[in-house]
Amino acid sequence: MSATIRWATCSPASGGCKAMRCSTRWAGTPSACRPKMRRWKRRSIPANGRAPISPRCATSSSGSDSRSTGAASSRPANPIITATNRRCSSISTRLASSIARAAQFVKQCQAGGTSAADIETAEKLGYDTGLTARHPFEPEWELPLYIANFVLMDYGTGAIFGVPAHDQRDLDFARKYGLPVRRVIADGEEADPEFAGGEAFSGDGALVNSRFLDGMEIETAKSAVISRAEEEGWGEGTTVWRLRDWGVSRQRYWGTPIPMIHCAECGAVPVPRDQLPIILPEDVDFETPGNPLDRHPDWKHVACPQCGGEAERETDTLDTFVDSSWYFIRFASQPGDKPFDAAAADAWLPVGQYIGGVEHAILHLLYARFMTRALNRMGRIGVKEPFAGLFTQGMVTHETYEAGDGSWLSPDEVTRDGDDWVRVADGSPVTPGRIEKMSKSKKNTVDPDPIVDQYGADAVRWFMLSDSPPERDLEWSEAGIEGAWRFVQRLWRLVADDKSGTGPSTELRTGEDADLDRRLHRTIAGVAEDIEALGFNKAVAKIHELANAIEKAEPSASRAEAVRTLIRLVAPMVPHLAEEAWAKIGGEGLVADAPWPELDESLLVEEEVTIAIQVNGKLRDTLTAAKGASKPDLEKLALASEKVARQLDGSAPKKVIVVPDRLVNIVA
RNA sequence: GCGGACGUGGCGGAACCGGUAGACGCUGCAGACUUAAAAUCUGCUUCCCGUAAGGGAGUGCGGGUUCAAAUCCCGCCGUCCGCACCA
Numbered sequence: 066m067s068a069t070i071r072w073a074t075c076s077p078a079s080g081g082c083k084a085m086r087c088s089t090r091w092a093g094t095p096s097a098c099r100p101k102m103r104r105w106k107r108r109s110i111p112a113n114g115r116a117p118i119s120p121r122c123a124t125s126s127s128g129s130d131s132r133s134t135g136a137a138s139s140r141p142a143n144p145i146i147t148a149t150n151r152r153c154s155s156i157s158t159r160l161a162s163s164i165a166r167a168a169q170f171v172k173q174c175q176a177g178g179t180s181a182a183d184i185e186t187a188e189k190l191g192y193d194t195g196l197t198a199r200h201p202f203e204p205e206w207e208l209p210l211y212i213a214n215f216v217l218m219d220y221g222t223g224a225i226f227g228v229p230a231h232d233q234r235d236l237d238f239a240r241k242y243g244l245p246v247r248r249v250i251a252d253g254e255e256a257d258p259e260f261a262g263g264e265a266f267s268g269d270g271a272l273v274n275s276r277f278l279d280g281m282e283i284e285t286a287k288s289a290v291i292s293r294a295e296e297e298g299w300g301e302g303t304t305v306w307r308l309r310d311w312g313v314s315r316q317r318y319w320g321t322p323i324p325m326i327h328c329a330e331c332g333a334v335p336v337p338r339d340q341l342p343i344i345l346p347e348d349v350d351f352e353t354p355g356n357p358l359d360r361h362p363d364w365k366h367v368a369c370p371q372c373g374g375e376a377e378r379e380t381d382t383l384d385t386f387v388d389s390s391w392y393f394i395r396f397a398s399q400p401g402d403k404p405f406d407a408a409a410a411d412a413w414l415p416v417g418q419y420i421g422g423v424e425h426a427i428l429h430l431l432y433a434r435f436m437t438r439a440l441n442r443m444g445r446i447g448v449k450e451p452f453a454g455l456f457t458q459g460m461v462t463h464e465t466y467e468a469g470d471g472s473w474l475s476p477d478e479v480t481r482d483g484d485d486w487v488r489v490a491d492g493s494p495v496t497p498g499r500i501e502k503m504s505k506s507k508k509n510t511v512d513p514d515p516i517v518d519q520y521g522a523d524a525v526r527w528f529m530l531s532d533s534p535p536e537r538d539l540e541w542s543e544a545g546i547e548g549a550w551r552f553v554q555r556l557w558r559l560v561a562d563d564k565s566g567t568g569p570s571t572e573l574r575t576g577e578d579a580d581l582d583r584r585l586h587r588t589i590a591g592v593a594e595d596i597e598a599l600g601f602n603k604a605v606a607k608i609h610e611l612a613n614a615i616e617k618a619e620p621s622a623s624r625a626e627a628v629r630t631l632i633r634l635v636a637p638m639v640p641h642l643a644e645e646a647w648a649k650i651g652g653e654g655l656v657a658d659a660p661w662p663e664l665d666e667s668l669l670v671e672e673e674v675t676i677a678i679q680v681n682g683k684l685r686d687t688l689t690a691a692k693g694a695s696k697p698d699l700e701k702l703a704l705a706s707e708k709v710a711r712q713l714d715g716s717a718p719k720k721v722i723v724v725p726d727r728l729v730n731i732v733a
Numbered sequence: 734g735c736g737g738a739c740g741u742g743g744c745g746g747a748a749c750c751g752g753u754a755g756a757c758g759c760u761g762c763a764g765a766c767u768u769a770a771a772a773u774c775u776g777c778u779u780c781c782c783g784u785a786a787g788g789g790a791g792u793g794c795g796g797g798u799u800c801a802a803a804u805c806c807c808g809c810c811g812u813c814c815g816c817a818c819c820a
Contacts, residue, residue: 606757
């Protein structure tokens with residue numbers, strides 16, 4: 066038999082992924098997202114090569130192994146191992162067709178499960194083909210050729226150079242089938258060709274026992290292998306990219322039709338341009354399982370655009386990810402005659418802030434970026450990255466409730482009875498379960514409509530913003546929404562209250578309240594900062610504090626101004642109430658159009674500060690001092706403290722640390 | 734197994750660069766108003782001892798660095814999420 070096997074050897078490119086690496090600013094990007102995304106695409110740099118194979122003669126099969134420390138691979142190899150599922154033209158299949166036992170082996174492997182658990186626990190199985198491949202660098206070396214179940218078809222050519230001493234999988238395999246294991250990378254101490262033990266050495270080191278590569282570091286050796294293979298014309302360095310798991314079509318109604326017609330004579334024929342877009346039928350039946358388009362009585366039956374004969378439409382539709390991968394480009398420009406206008410799209414894009422759930426962060430985001438880059442490379446659009454900023458928000462969750470018979474109950478079917486939960490209908494006991502993402506199957510959903518009816522959209526919104534930081538899950542609670550509702554009421558009362566001086570009479574609008582002024586401007590600054598960082602819960606807390614302070618303050622011009630400002634601060638979060646309030650106090654136009662309150666930075670500077678007094682790092686007292694008080698002054702003040710004196714109990718302090726405007730720490 | 738994140742009161746969560754842990758909200762308790770209730774308002778609410786003043790402990794656990802650690806370092810434990818033999 067004469068054939069050529071194509072094999073690959075690879076270097077992991079852990080820091081790679083250049084083509085998909087984001088050059089953009091990922092404002093607020095959760096760090097969790099990037100590694101996740103990285104794992105969904107992968108780059109590696111295999112050297113693909115070809116080596117002639119031939120039947121192994123009995124004599125060389127034993128002898129070849131010890132000599133066959135391959136130099137062709139980055140980690141020089143012993144056996145060549147191929148995947149069991151290499152496609153038609155591939156070596157396994159060709160071998161399999163001629164060798165019955167090999168065929169049986171391949172079949173046996175393919176019968177195994179493909180689930181995660183199956184793969185994980187699957188034993189490494191190999192089949193010795195009895196063939197050898199000639200080593201490209203050392204033609205007299207013959208490498209045994211195995212078929213094995215653990216080699217991935219998808220990686221490179223589906224055939225690899227095994228490196229048993231330096232790859233755990235190969236080592237397991239070699240030990241199982243009694244193949245020699247030769248050290249080709251020195252681990253610092255050992256350079257002996259014999260490799261003992263059951264643990265592969267995968268660390269860094271210089272190559273040994275590998276002829277012309279000896280002494281090189283791994284990376285250097287890889288390049289040397291690739292350039293030599295390319296010079297000699299039997300192999301080349303390649304970059305393999307893989308974008309995982311994108312099922313483009315599905316048997317589903319909801320999705321963009323795939324514009325193809327299948328004709329018995331002409332094969333797959335594209336739908337002519339003038340018949341686009343394809344409109345899906347509306348009289349479809351969703352009751353029966355299966356694809357309603359395929360079942361539809363006449364929609365799929367059309368004439369072939371080429372021969373005019375009877376033909377059928379494609380009834381699969383595109384996965385919704387396909388269109389969500391470029392809809393933002395269409396959104397930016399919507400010409401009637403084409404998908405998008407490049408100039409307009411380039412002017413608008415990239416999208417400033419992408420906000421989505423985590424599941425979008427890794428899938429939709431990846432596809433959208435892929436699509437944009439593809440369009441960019443095709444010259445259809447100028448932008449390379451669709452989104453400048455990414456933020457992934459948490460999900461709304463709710464406790465689950467399980468009835469005695471194991472079925473799930475919805476929150477309005479249960480009620481609290483002391484410390485226990487019971488069923489409203491019959492008082493039977495209910496077991497509260499885990500707090501989970503709202504889903505129909507667990508019945509832990511809450512219908513927003515009645516809540517909006519009862520409390521108003523503003524209260525609902527306020528609660529959602531205030532409860533937890535947006536990147537975390539939000540646990541829906543009735544008590545929480547009540548609290549939000551109370552605050553909304555308070556805001557309104559503050560505005561409606563005459564004391565606020567927001568009415569027509571001016572007498573309440575006299576006098577200054579320096580404390581309130583300072584707090585107001587601190588709040589303006591803080592809220593702006595928090596909103597920009599998407600820390601809405603913190604912004605809400607600051608607004609609460611301001612509202613509390615206003616309520617306590619006596620009428621003054623400052624107070625009236627604080628109320629006016631408060632309305633503008635809450636406007637992004639409770640827009641309806643804010644507009645009402647704005648109108649009530651006679652604000653011009655819409656508060657939505659009003660500028661963000663101006664900040665007086667001079668009011669941010671505190672005149673007095675609270676100084677913590679510690680003894681041995683423990684807080685014992687506090688005192689107020691003028692801002693910027695000198696270290697000796699602060700020390701003197703601190704030592705004058707009665708509580709400090711009590712702690713020191715007469716002894717002199719060993720050391721005093723003074724941090725101006727913050728604290729004094731006395732080491733006793 | 735690999736990768737990532739997280740761990741702070743009864744709960745959701747604050748705490749800037751290592752500098753007063755528990756802001757703000759929820760819950761709960763007490764009080765005011767009310768014939769009563771709701772609403773509203775006031776106060777308290779990390780835990781332990783104490784009537785109190787005050788004292789002690791405390792940010793998953795164990796160490797370390799530092800005058801000072803929720804925060805930095807080392808080692809564990811736990812929870813959640815993602816991935817699946819990528820040579």
